Amino acid sequence: MDVTCEVLGGGTHELELDADATYGDVLEAVGLSTQEASVLVGDSPVPEDRRIEVDSVQVLRLIKGGATPGGT
C-alpha cells in the first residue's frame, strides 16, 4: 500500500508498505524509533501496533537536546 508520511518539522515521504503494515512500520520506514515519535491521523495519535487504515499520516517526533548535562 502507498502511504504519504509528513514528518512535522521534517520532510514528506512517499512510502510503499505491506498490506498488513502497522503505524509502527511507518516510523521504522522513516528511520524513527517508536520511543521517539508518534503517528498522527487527522491530528489524533494512533497506537503503533494498529494496522494502517489511511493513505496519509503525520509524524510528531521528539526534539533532541536540552537535558542538563549530568542530570543530577
Added chain:
Amino acid sequence: MQCDKCGAEAVMHAAYSGLHLCSEHFRRSVESRVRRRIRDDALLSEAATADDPETWLVGLSGGKDSVVLTHLLEGTFASDPRVELVALTVHEGIDGYRDASLEACLELTDDLDIEHEVVSYADEYGVEMDAVAEDDPEGMAPCAYCGVFRRDALSRYADEYGADKLLTGHNLDDEAQTAMMNLLSGDIAQVAKHFDASLGSFEEREVDDSPFVPRAKPLRDIPEKEVALYAHLADLPVHMAECPHASEAYRGEIQELLYGLEDDHPGTRHSIMSGYEELARLAAEAHRGGEGPRGECDRCGAPTNNEVCRKCDLVDAVGGELPGDD
C-alpha cells in the same frame, strides 16, 4: 483499536505495560503517575501548612517537559494553600530559539495565572550562549557551559525566593540515560551525588546539611514520548524546536542504545531506573559524611570547595561579568 479501560478509540499503546488507552485515560494515567511520584518522594513536607507554605521553584524552559510539569503542578496544587509555585525561565541568549521558547512560557503562565520570573544569562553573567559557543575558550560542548550557568541561576533564584524545592521536568528517558552514563563511566561518587541531589525520596535523602536547594523531578516515571503526547493532547503551548547548540554526542549514543533496548525489551528503562535507584541509595549511604561543598566562593558566595566556584571560572573564561563586578 479500543481503550482497554473504556472501549473508546485508543490513541496510544504503552508497550511496557501492554495497555491501549484513549486520550482521556492516557492523560489521567500520566497525571496519576506524577501524583504518585510526588507522594512516594514525600515532595510535600508534613511541616507545610497554610500559615507556613512551602515554596517550589519550577524551571520552565518552554519545552514540552517543563511545560507539562508546570501544567500538572498547577492543576494539582493551585488550590492547595500549603504550596506556593513560582516558575523561573532562563533566557540563555540563543538567537531565534530562546525568544520563541520564552513566548511559550509566557503564554502558559498567563493561562495558569502562576507567578513567573524571567532571568537572562546576559543580565546575570554578561554572556550569551551564541557567543560562548562560537568562542568556546575551554574546548567544551556548549551544553557543558550552559548547564553550569543554568544550574547556578536556578539555585540562586531558589535561594532568593526562599524556595524549599527546585523542580525540573526531567523524564524517564533523561534519567535512564543519566543512569547509564554514570554506570558506564564507573563514577560511583557521581551516582551517590545523583541520589542525594535529586533522585532519592525526601525521606531517604540527606538534604538538611546541604547548602543547595534540594531538587525533585516529578516527571521521572513518564517516558519522553508520553510527555510529548500529553502536551499535544492537552493542547499546551510548547516550543517545538531544537536548540541549535545541542550536541551531547555521548548522551545521543546512550539514547539510541536505550531506544533499541526498549523496542526489543519493553520496560527496560523502568528496570534500569528501579535497579539504579537502589544502587544509588547504597552508594549515597556509603559516600555520605563531609563530601559536600564546605566553603563559599570568594567572588559570588556560592557553595564550593574551591576558592572560586566553577561558574565564576567560566564567566571569566568567556569574558562575562557578574552583576556585582564593576
